[in-house]
Each structure stands twice: as structure tokens, then as C-alpha cells.
Amino acid sequence: MINNTPVTLKFLAERLKMSVSTVSKALNNYPTINAYTKQRVQEMARELHFTPNKSAINLKEKRSRIIGVILPNLLDHFFTRSIYGVEQFATNNGYNVIISQSHDELEKEIQSANMMLRGRVDGLIVAISKHTQDFEHFNQFEKMGIPIVYYTRNPSFNLNCHKVLGNTFQGCYQATKFLIDRGHLKIAYLGGPKMTNFTHDRFNGYINALKDHEVPFSAKLVAYTDFDKENTITAIKNLFAHPDHMPTALVAFKEPILFDAIKYLKSINHPNFNKIESIGFGNNAFITYLDLPPIASIEENPESVGENAIKLLLQLINKEIDMENYQKVMVDCKLVVHSS
Amino acid sequence: MINNTPVTLKFLAERLKMSVSTVSKALNNYPTINAYTKQRVQEMARELHFTPNKSAINLKEKRSRIIGVILPNLLDHFFTRSIYGVEQFATNNGYNVIISQSHDELEKEIQSANMMLRGRVDGLIVAISKHTQDFEHFNQFEKMGIPIVYYTRNPSFNLNCHKVLGNTFQGCYQATKFLIDRGHLKIAYLGGPKMTNFTHDRFNGYINALKDHEVPFSAKLVAYTDFDKENTITAIKNLFAHPDHMPTALVAFKEPILFDAIKYLKSINHPNFNKIESIGFGNNAFITYLDLPPIASIEENPESVGENAIKLLLQLINKEIDMENYQKVMVDCKLVVHSS
DNA sequence: AGCCCTATTTCAAACGTTTGAAATAATGGC
């Protein structure tokens, strides 16, 4: 059943009574090879299911045609969707994609990076963990000439790097403006992990929208949380603790966090929890099942972010862009209003 | 900035004025190498950030240490969660994982399989697309001695293969029994794509639970749908169209489908939609945000399914199990009751 | 000094492919 002698060029050559190089060139359609010879070789190759050995080719060509992707979590639909863009474009260009999750832990991220280095990826796409401030584990790639594109999460401690980011400033600005236009004056902002700075832009979008439309800002309308439910509840309690600054609308940095917030307000039977209009980042498919859905979502176009990241990476790999000519690509968000 | 001469064994050897083989053996801790030599080599390797070239090793060792995973969709949390188990166990055993999505299309699945073949994976884990009946595109792997483990979706047209499946029979039996124990006599069953046979076991679980507890079966209580919302609504309409067989409970083959069903019943203001007790496969994290959550979920333990798949695959790769000694592993489901 | 034994290092081939240079075969002109 199992064919034990591997079908190599040598094997084909012996069968066809010709040299290895003729076989190789015939399969690669060299113009110096006789048409009839090509045909014979290709037929035999097909018949014997010849598959070129990638390791040998990679060794010869000094590349692996593998792109590494390190991201925090595949359970977050943003990342899962972003993979679509990466995978598709990579496959169409003859590259394979290898994914590793850091689970938002620095230790695991370092491990993943080392694994990718050993795997000799041709390029790396990274969404850093929320604890990543030191980039030592990525420096080695640059030294070896392996380009890295940071995406989604802005590595602001790393000034000299290529990045592809969602324009969360614009997204948050638009969302806030949308709520202002609907007459809201007390718009609360529920931000992401305070220490990580890839959420700062969102806050700036919020602030700027308020300023541009002359809506007074109050620090009492701003709170921070992370992906922990308890912290979200603490944050939301604080937001709704000041009678003179009672929010009528809410902007949150991530939808699941928004859901937690709304659920909590509902559970404590907050006087007008069902009048609060909210918007979060994500545009999660589950919104349609919610009883009190957000009025709109900030669609971050993850597929497009992923696609831009791989596009840039391939340009760097192919040296169409110089590695030291640091690029920054912004992908706009889109406000999606939910018709209820 | 960029170090252009790659750090190879040869490079290290020249620097240290010794032969390539000494360097290689020193790094691999051969007992015949002098302790002091080892130390010098290892120091130099560390200093120069030597990383062995995987392609060369793979070529030599005739393997890639890459495991391929082909699955329909990463947006389905079942598959995303199953990846956890695969990735973790694979990484711990020195293997990399390469993921490809078929989007439930046969054409894309064939493409993925060919990509994996060219990539010379050491083994393959596959959840077949719903259209896969012919396994020609996978046969070549077996011929080349590359083991395949089919998981989650039972490839019943392919008799001789290794499989790791969730015990959906047991899961569905348990769910149905749970509802019977709560006094329900009209339990509707909403099944998955009728043509695909990886959902038959669920139905059998349902039927057997009814039979074992002497609850009469009625064909009017059974309907089929797929992942399309329209079809789900049609199905649910049929289920609730017979006044003499009005369901009081519902078992669905997938939770999102259940959500669609409940949402529809609610939207048409079905007289007692909020009394219907429902259970679906999945245990989706979003359930906690639902207004009318299912009373319980059938937890399929995807991580465990994934882990069992990779475990079996590695045993096959290491020839601890003969490739022709076809294995079948069942992973039990667990009924998770939601406290509201 | 000569010999043997052990410790250590080096040699050389192999894995499967690619590719420029060299060799050979085929063709045409005369």
C-alpha cells in the first residue's frame, strides 16, 4: 500500500534514463529542453505523483516561503477575521501561513517568536501581547534580514518598525460624533487596558469629537477596564456613580466589554439602562441576537488590516520596499448602524 | 544593521578554526567531544545567534516537523477551540502547526490539501467540508506514508481511516434525557444539513433517548436546516405549525442555529416562546448575554478533541501505531446547565 | 623510543534540488 521509495528527481531520472538536471529543467520548463523530452518527463512525474521536496528547494533558495503570524488569541473574532486576509493573499503568492497564539502573555510570545525563528519564516506578522514593551525577542529577525510587520496593536515603544493599524482614532471619532448628532451630551467612554497604549488613539478620537462639537468633557465620564469581567463591572459602576454626570450614551473599546457593561446595568435594574445608546468596536455577528443591541458598531475591517499587513510584508520580503524605510499603513473604520 | 553573512555551522567552524562536524557535534552534545570544546562552540554559537537551518535539517532527516490542519472555518468557535489542543501538544513535541480553511468548499479543501502536500507536512488533521464525499485528494498522503487523522466530522464514506470524533450521540442523548426529566413530552429536534452524515449520530441520540424513556416520537417534531438563516426559519416554522404537536422544548445541532430559531419565535411573538426550553451544541461564551438563554448547552470539549487528534497523529508519525491499524477515538460531551 | 589504547577531531558522503558551464548530438551549408 505504502510506496516506500520516495519519488525524487533522481528516481525519475533513472526511470527515464536521463540525467537529474534534464528532469529538473524539463519540469521547470526550461527553453533549452526538447519539447518531447519535457512531455515524457512531465507525464512520468504526473504518473508517479512526483512532489518536489520543499526542504531541498528552500535550502537551495535560502527561503522557506512560510509567513509567521503571532497574535494574542484566535477566540477574538477580530484576529480570526484578520487571518482571512493574510491567508488568502499569502496563498495566492505561494506562501504558507503558520499561526501562533501568545494568549496575551509575554512569555508565550517570546516562545512563539523563537519557534518562528527556528522555523526560518521569511517574514513575520505580529499583534503584540498587551505586556510587550521590550522587543528584544524580535530584534534577531531584523538582524537576520527577516522583515516584521506589526499590525493592529501599535508597538509605540518600538519607534522603528513597520506597522499596519486600524484607524481607531477615526472610528472612535465617528462613533462619538454619531452619538452627539443624536443629541447626547453625556457620552461615557469605557477604555481598554490603561497601561497598553494601543488604545490611546481611541480615547483621542473620543476627546476630539467632543471638542470639535463643543460638548464639555468630564473625567467622570471616562473609565478603564481590561478583558476581565470584574474590572468592567467596577469601571461601569464608577461611570454611573455621579448623578450630575449620568451617561446617556456609551462608547466602549471592544464589544464584548460593552456587552458585559450592558448586562450589568440591566442586572441591577438601572433606571434607564434601556435608553442608553451604546457603540463598541467590533461589529460582532452575535449582536443580532441581543435583546438590547448597541445602536451601532465600529467595524474595524480586520480582513483589510490583515491583507494590508501581508501585502506590506511581501513587498519587504521582495525588497520592493527597503527594510529601513519604515512604513505605517492606516486602515479606516466604518460605522455600521444597526437597524433594529 | 543587517548581518548579511548567514551564521552557519561552516561560519562558526571557520571562526573557531575547527571542522564543521566538530561544531555540529558540540552543539548536539556528542559524548565524544571534549568538554572545553563544547563550551567554546556553544558560547560562540550563542554570541553569534546561531540558528540551525531547518530546511537543511529537514532535508537530512526527511521530515518537516510541520503538522497541517485543514478545517472549514475559524469563525466557528468549535474549531478555534480545537486548535488550542492541537497547537499546544504539537509545540510541546517540537512540531509546528499550519492551518488552512476550506470554507466548507470542496474546491478549497482540495487546494489546501495540495498545498499541505507540497509543504511536505509530516501529518494531517482534517475536518472535512460538508461536500466531501470523494477522498482522492487525501489518498496521495497515505500513499506517501503521511498519516491523516480525520476529526470532528465523521468521514463515513471513507471506511478505512483514523478518526477522532465528539460523541454527539451521547451528547444529544443526554440533552434529550435532561429535557424529558424536566417533564417535556414534545421535544423538537432541529438537525443539521440532512445530506451530510456527520449529524446523524445526534439524531440517533435524540431518538434513543425518547425510546428509552418511552416518549412517543413524531416526525412532525423533526426538521432540518443548515447554516443559512432562511432555512432555519423555514424549519422552525414547520416545527411550530402543528397545533397537536406543539413543541415545548427544542434540541438543536448547533447553537447559533438555536439562537436564530429563538429570535424568530420571539419576533413573531409566538404565544409561549419564552417557556420553550432549548439546548444546543456548543456552549458559546455569548450565551451569557442572551435575554432568553438556552437552559443548557452540550459542551463538545473541542480542546480535548483537538488534543486527541494530534496525540493519535503523533503516534502514527512515530510508528507507535501502525498506519493500517485504523483507530477511532470518541470524546464525550458534557451537558452544561446554565444557571440564570 | 616504540607501542598501544583511548580521547578527540576530521573526513566524506548523503539528503533533493537548482543552475551556469561544459559536453555532446543534431542539423544545415557547402
Added chain:
DNA sequence: GCCATTATTTCAAACGTTTGAAATAGGGCT
């Protein structure tokens, strides 16, 4: 039939590593 082209094939080295066999070095003994 011979030479000059051109068409086609083959040679040989290279990519970076591993590993059994062979070579060498060092040490102790007589």
C-alpha cells in the same frame, strides 16, 4: 563528408546539516 552552428543534455558544485568511519593526538607503559 566535413565544419560550423545550434539544440539539447549532462556535469559538477552548491545550499546547511548529520553521522559513521577514518585519522590524529595525547598519554601511559615497557
